[in-house]
Amino acid sequence: MRYAAVLERLFAARRAGIVLGLDRVAAVLARLGHPERALGAVVHVGGTNGKGSTAAMIAAIAAAAGRRVAVYGSPHLSTLRERVVVDGALIGEDDVVAAADAVAAAGGDALTFFEQLTALALVWIAARRPELTVLEVGLGGRLDATNVVDAEIAAVTGVALDHEAMLGGTLAAIAGEKAGIFKRGRRAVIGCSGEPDGVDALVRGARAAGVARLTVVAPAAAAAAPPVALLGAHQRRNAACALAVVDHLEALGVIDAPAHVRAAGLAAVRHPGRLEEVGAAPAILLDGAHNPHGARALGEALASRPERPRVLVVAASADKDLAGLLAPLVAQVEAVIATRYDQPRAATPEALADLARAAGAADVAAAPDVAGAIAAARARAGADGLVVVAGSLLLVGEARVHLLGAPADPFVVTDPAPAPAG
Numbered sequence: 067m068r069y070a071a072v073l074e075r076l077f078a079a080r081r082a083g084i085v086l087g088l089d090r091v092a093a094v095l096a097r098l099g100h101p102e103r104a105l106g107a108v109v110h111v112g113g114t115n116g117k118g119s120t121a122a123m124i125a126a127i128a129a130a131a132g133r134r135v136a137v138y139g140s141p142h143l144s145t146l147r148e149r150v151v152v153d154g155a156l157i158g159e160d161d162v163v164a165a166a167d168a169v170a171a172a173g174g175d176a177l178t179f180f181e182q183l184t185a186l187a188l189v190w191i192a193a194r195r196p197e198l199t200v201l202e203v204g205l206g207g208r209l210d211a212t213n214v215v216d217a218e219i220a221a222v223t224g225v226a227l228d229h230e231a232m233l234g235g236t237l238a239a240i241a242g243e244k245a246g247i248f249k250r251g252r253r254a255v256i257g258c259s260g261e262p263d264g265v266d267a268l269v270r271g272a273r274a275a276g277v278a279r280l281t282v283v284a285p286a287a288a289a290a291a292p293p294v295a296l297l298g299a300h301q302r303r304n305a306a307c308a309l310a311v312v313d314h315l316e317a318l319g320v321i322d323a324p325a326h327v328r329a330a331g332l333a334a335v336r337h338p339g340r341l342e343e344v345g346a347a348p349a350i351l352l353d354g355a356h357n358p359h360g361a362r363a364l365g366e367a368l369a370s371r372p373e374r375p376r377v378l379v380v381a382a383s384a385d386k387d388l389a390g391l392l393a394p395l396v397a398q399v400e401a402v403i404a405t406r407y408d409q410p411r412a413a414t415p416e417a418l419a420d421l422a423r424a425a426g427a428a429d430v431a432a433a434p435d436v437a438g439a440i441a442a443a444r445a446r447a448g449a450d451g452l453v454v455v456a457g458s459l460l461l462v463g464e465a466r467v468h469l470l471g472a473p474a475d476p477f478v479v480t481d482p483a484p485a486p487a488g
Contacts, residue, residue: 069159070476072166073146079179080482086209091181095214097172098185101192102215105136105199107320109311110212112203112244113223115360116259116304119296119337120223121200123308124315127331128198129154131321136191138184138212139202141481143339143463144474150187152194156473157187165190179482180204184211198320204481206233208246219314220247220277222268223307224260226359227387237264245271253279253314257307258288259300261359279317281310292329297341297351299370300363305332339462341367344469348447349373350440352466354459356382358390364456365394373452375400377443379465380422381436382457384413385483391457392418392425399454401429401446405439407460411483418457436464 095102111121118139125135134153142148150157157165165186166174174182184204191199201212207222225241233240241264248254254277256268265282272280287306294301309328315321323331341364342352355364368376376399382388396402404418415432422430429446433439443453455465460480466472 068163072163073475073477073479075166075175076146076179076182077479079177079182082178083482084180084205085178086206088209088211088214090177091185091211092214094169094172094174094177094185095188098168098189101188104192104195105188105215106195106197107199107315107318108215108217109198109200109315110203110215110217110220110247111200111223112207112220112247113257114226114240114244114260115357115363116223116257116300116307117202119301119340120221120257120304120308121202122337123294123305123332123335124311125200126335127308127312127323127328128315128321130327130331130334131323133197133321136194136196136199137202138187138191138199140180140183140204141459143459144467144472146475146479147473149183150190152191152196157190161190162186181211198315203247206243206246208243213247216249217247217252218318219253219255219311220249221255221257221307221311222247223257223304225264225268226261226357237261238267240264241267242271244268245275248272248275248277250276251278253277254281255307255310255314256280256282257303257310258283258285259303259307279314281313283307283310292332294332295335296337297343298363298367300366301341339459339466344466345453347449348444348451348453350453350455350469352462353454353456354462355391355456356386356458358387358394361391361456362394365398368398368454371452373450375447376452376454377401377403377447379403379405379439379443379453379455380418380457381405381407381461382413382418383411383483384417385411388413388418388421389425392421395454395456396422396425396427399427402427403431403433403439403443403446405433405436407436407458407464408478409460409480412460436461437468440465440468
């Protein structure tokens with residue numbers, strides 16, 4: 067009951083929308099005794115795509131090296147508790163309540179949804195005294211609430227066009243926001259998981275920030291990375307970024323991670339909802355590709371798979387570049403079933419179906435909900451086919467609850483939508 071009450075408070079805080087800035091959360095953290103200073107060594111991970119996978123890889127390697135590791139990430143798939151993890155264990159419901167009460171007592175009710183979650187996470191993580199904390203940026207970087215933490219290492223996996231209304235309409239503008247996590251005198255890594263044209267802007271941002279050490283990951287480093295448990299060629303690019311971060315952690319004396327430890331961590335890493343296989347006959351693949359860049363990475367992964375026919379179950383937020391998202395996916399499947407997840411931001415199945423046809427799909431249907439769409443896709447794919455569920459992490463979250471019985475909150479609490487342009 068108390069956990070549900072916390073969810074209700076957080077849901078109410080969504081009315082404030084997304085308000086970027088550091089002053090509000092910094093003031094609350096000061097009243098809480100600065101938990102952000104008791105996180106052990108900190109790695110801050112940003113980027114348009116791949117930051118969650120990269121954070122998971124860093125944490126897995128550190129765990130394989132015997133370190134106590136905390137991770138704060140977003141968004142969640144089916145329970146808010148997924149966002150805050152120490153030593154692989156999700157924060158408990160009672161712990162959420164205790165940390166949320168502490169934040170509220172320090173004036174946290176005046177914070178936005180994401181600011182409250184960030185303060186809550188830092189309070190709980192600090193109390194567990196990890197040796198390493200990996201923080202994932204929520205949106206952008208420079209003014210994201212996680213940027214109140216003075217991280218020893220900041221990594222940006224890469225940049226692509228997404229959230230242009232809040233971060234800017236060009237790669238250079240978005241890179242400038244994401245480079246805002248680079249800090250004077252600290253270490254920085256620039257990955258190769260974004261658009262190549264964004265790298266120079268990130269390098270300029272790192273130099274302007276005055277970082278002490280900078281690693282720019284070359285695309286060739288992906289081929290040299292050890293095998294990764296996560297599927298998709300793009301995960302090798304994320305692994306290259308994670309390994310560059312591990313190099314810096316070793317240089318700082320935080321971990322000792324020789325080659326066999328790195329290989330063990332990458333072989334053990336898990337990141338649900340990212341090219342996650344959850345079924346057989348037909349195979350079912352879940353991926354949270356939610357923008358054109360992510361969809362292209364998924365399309366590349368599908369191109370190498372042998373199953374036929376392939377059926378796409380797609381749902382996405384109406385504020386996304388839906389045509390750009392659909393094009394690389396439609397090219398790799400024989401049929402599309404458009405649906406919607408149970409949130410107001412979802413595009414209608416009919417609108418998605420029309421866009422799929424415009425992208426060249428000949429076999430298109432619409433289903434009113436996720437369970438019905440998956441059932442129809444299974445029937446269309448047959449035992450030898452492949453069902454691909456993609457377009458939004460909200461869709462993937464519903465699919466995991468339906469297919470796997472994944473833990474779910476009493477009601478869905480999602481991040482607020484970014485403000486529209488103009």
